[in-house]
Amino acid sequence: MIYKIRKFTDSTHFTNAIKVTIAAVIPVVIFSFLGEFEMGFAIALGAFFTFPSDIPSSLKHKINGILVTAFLVAGANLIVNIVYPFSWIFYPFLAVLIFLISMLSVYGQRATMVSFSGLIAVSLAFATLNSGWAMVLHSGLILAGGLFYLLISLIFHVIRPHRYIELQIAECIKLTAKYLKLRGDLWTLNANKKSIIEKQLHLQVELNTIHQNLREVLISSHTTSSSSHQNRKMLLVFITLVEILELALSTAFDHDKLHQKFDDHPTVLLTYQRLAYNLAASLKQLSKSVKKHTKYISKHTLSSDLNSLQLAIAEYENDLEKNTASEGVFMLTTMLQYAEKQVEKIKIVERAFTLDFNSQDLKGIDKDLEKFLTPQYYPLSTLTQNLSFSSTIFRHSLRLTIILMLGFIIGKFLPFHNVYWILLTIIVIMRPGYGLTKERSFHRIIGTVIGGLIAFGILFIVKDNIFISILSILCILLGFSFTQINYKVSAIFVTMYVVFIYGLMTPNIGDLVQYRILDTVVGAALAFLANHFLWPSWEFLNIPVYLEKSIKANQDYLKEISIFYNKKGNISTSYRLARKNAFIEIGNLMASFQRMVQEPKSKQKQLPQVYKLAVLNHSLLSSLASLGTYIQSHKTTTASEAFNVVVDTAIKNLHNAIAVLKENNLELKVNLPQEDLAMRFTELKNIREKELKEGIPIDEDAFKLKMQEAQLVIEQLIWLTNLSENILKTIKILKDS
Numbered sequence: 001m002i003y004k005i006r007k008f009t010d011s012t013h014f015t016n017a018i019k020v021t022i023a024a025v026i027p028v029v030i031f032s033f034l035g036e037f038e039m040g041f042a043i044a045l046g047a048f049f050t051f052p053s054d055i056p057s058s059l060k061h062k063i064n065g066i067l068v069t070a071f072l073v074a075g076a077n078l079i080v081n082i083v084y085p086f087s088w089i090f091y092p093f094l095a096v097l098i099f100l101i102s103m104l105s106v107y108g109q110r111a112t113m114v115s116f117s118g119l120i121a122v123s124l125a126f127a128t129l130n131s132g133w134a135m136v137l138h139s140g141l142i143l144a145g146g147l148f149y150l151l152i153s154l155i156f157h158v159i160r161p162h163r164y165i166e167l168q169i170a171e172c173i174k175l176t177a178k179y180l181k182l183r184g185d186l187w188t189l190n191a192n193k194k195s196i197i198e199k200q201l202h203l204q205v206e207l208n209t210i211h212q213n214l215r216e217v218l219i220s221s222h223t224t225s226s227s228s229h230q231n232r233k234m235l236l237v238f239i240t241l242v243e244i245l246e247l248a249l250s251t252a253f254d255h256d257k258l259h260q261k262f263d264d265h266p267t268v269l270l271t272y273q274r275l276a277y278n279l280a281a282s283l284k285q286l287s288k289s290v291k292k293h294t295k296y297i298s299k300h301t302l303s304s305d306l307n308s309l310q311l312a313i314a315e316y317e318n319d320l321e322k323n324t325a326s327e328g329v330f331m332l333t334t335m336l337q338y339a340e341k342q343v344e345k346i347k348i349v350e351r352a353f354t355l356d357f358n359s360q361d362l363k364g365i366d367k368d369l370e371k372f373l374t375p376q377y378y379p380l381s382t383l384t385q386n387l388s389f390s391s392t393i394f395r396h397s398l399r400l401t402i403i404l405m406l407g408f409i410i411g412k413f414l415p416f417h418n419v420y421w422i423l424l425t426i427i428v429i430m431r432p433g434y435g436l437t438k439e440r441s442f443h444r445i446i447g448t449v450i451g452g453l454i455a456f457g458i459l460f461i462v463k464d465n466i467f468i469s470i471l472s473i474l475c476i477l478l479g480f481s482f483t484q485i486n487y488k489v490s491a492i493f494v495t496m497y498v499v500f501i502y503g504l505m506t507p508n509i510g511d512l513v514q515y516r517i518l519d520t521v522v523g524a525a526l527a528f529l530a531n532h533f534l535w536p537s538w539e540f541l542n543i544p545v546y547l548e549k550s551i552k553a554n555q556d557y558l559k560e561i562s563i564f565y566n567k568k569g570n571i572s573t574s575y576r577l578a579r580k581n582a583f584i585e586i587g588n589l590m591a592s593f594q595r596m597v598q599e600p601k602s603k604q605k606q607l608p609q610v611y612k613l614a615v616l617n618h619s620l621l622s623s624l625a626s627l628g629t630y631i632q633s634h635k636t637t638t639a640s641e642a643f644n645v646v647v648d649t650a651i652k653n654l655h656n657a658i659a660v661l662k663e664n665n666l667e668l669k670v671n672l673p674q675e676d677l678a679m680r681f682t683e684l685k686n687i688r689e690k691e692l693k694e695g696i697p698i699d700e701d702a703f704k705l706k707m708q709e710a711q712l713v714i715e716q717l718i719w720l721t722n723l724s725e726n727i728l729k730t731i732k733i734l735k736d737s
Helices: 002-009 012-033 037-053 059-083 087-107 109-127 133-159 163-185 193-224 229-250 255-262 266-292 302-319 322-352 380-385 392-413 419-429 434-461 465-481 487-505 509-533 539-567 573-597 607-633 641-661 674-694 700-736
Strands: none
Touching: 012 037, 012 133, 012 163, 012 465, 037 059, 037 109, 037 133, 059 087, 059 109, 059 133, 087 109, 087 380, 087 392, 109 392, 109 419, 163 193, 163 229, 163 266, 193 229, 193 573, 193 607, 229 322, 229 573, 229 607, 266 302, 266 322, 302 322, 322 607, 392 419, 392 509, 419 434, 419 509, 434 465, 434 487, 434 509, 465 487, 487 509, 539 573, 539 607, 539 641, 539 700, 573 607, 607 700, 641 700
């Protein structure tokens, strides 16, 4: 229990909540003592408005983002107050303002949060309408609140400059450990492979998010300023974790075939699985150590596990005749080599958090890093290109504008207590996707009802204003802490905070609770109906885009592997970028599938085929990672013509799949006939064996290594060719249905 509480209070979400709570509470307390509560509350609003834009990034981007948000929210508040008295221009002006602020989301994640803050500021402008000097003063106080939040955020950055990175790295280590554990689960006899792969795909979505956060912070900081030793160390850990993930994915064997081959010799597989579990356990332990800020001492002897696997392989070879055991020994030796590389990578991560850190590990890690970041520039053309119904953000902005205007008119002309709460509810709940909007609507209503009842009960019993003030501070702290963790719980605490604040300001608190619940229900209903009926963004419409990107990313990755196998040398930046994009796009495809599952059954079109394609693309990525990792970590022979023919066949299959997806059948190319392809595989093995035996004399061990290469490369080529064919067939079924 104590560990869970400590884990929660040491989290990034809790730290961010502390920042905004401090930035909001200090002005209220100070100005309340001066008898100017409303001025303090206006400054607190500025801090609340600005807070969402404080997302992971370099210090420069953080400052710029918060400054833009602070001026936007203050300006939006001022301009709404100026135009409000002129009803003949107010309504069209409000619609245009909402639409333009919503469209800012086309510029990426930070712009999306700036847009959110601007919309919140517009809705809450109706809570306190002013005129003359009062509206200028109020907007100025909101701006001051935004700038004060920036100051608090910078103070936290100075006090604990690396803590955010450490926590994100710890989370990345933990998720990577989970991934290794799932890979280990595949070695269990009769394992539920479908369930395990589904969990891996879900985990890939989480890993994509945290990888992107770390890239933004570590690489931006590294390329825009003189990088500190700590920053470079964390960058090394992050890059190593990505390589560990690739290695984990690259243990791509036909597990059914392996179990058949080793049924009578289960010790080798159990020994390998134990090693896989200990690799995961080592990372999990390291993650806890980083979070607790304690010295890391490994509890697992990975070297001993490697020795056990070597002995198990030797016993297997002794039990069978050498020739009979050769294929199995090749497989097991490859598994051992993967494990050795994994242990080597984990030791690099371990050294980064111990006194034995080796500065040589840092050598050359900063090559072309800026290419791994999404460029941050904001041309007007990006906005104009999205002004069409083909843009999800355009449809969402138009939908949001219409429903906010409808909510404003309903709140204005019907006997509602506060129109701004209806608008606020719509903005907070409504998302481009139907599933998330539906979920947040439900959680918001439940949270508001529960929070309102709890707060009303407390106010009915407790009359001490100081105690209520302390509770309100605690509620806003917990409300912001749970926003990203559990939205329902967040809604409970935020509602309690609002009720407590109004309880301190007005006596008719019972009416307030009733109106607040009614406003929330109306806002949630409007948001839900809008997403269902106004140009809905059903996920089945977006799936083809994600499928195409995922297939194209795998195709590019295969091309880079082929180039590397043919040319040898060092790993190129284009290879690493292709690998990164392949991992990102499979995660994006699975995230799209997850959103589809949340939608009505009638809109879950071709769901089985979509899931099958996600699994096939993940399996293809696994095969590519296996091939790529092998040729990186071994001194391979010259690629034969047969190798290139087979690779070209797989590339053409993927090209054809994309063509079918685009309904561009004219571009389809004829596949290599199956009998010709089979002959190429036989040719690969025969040529390799002939080359090795008739070429430069080599000893038996060297010959075994070369034949191991031939076997592994051929098996991966067979598998990725079959996968590429299955992707093409499934795409055809998807389009036909």
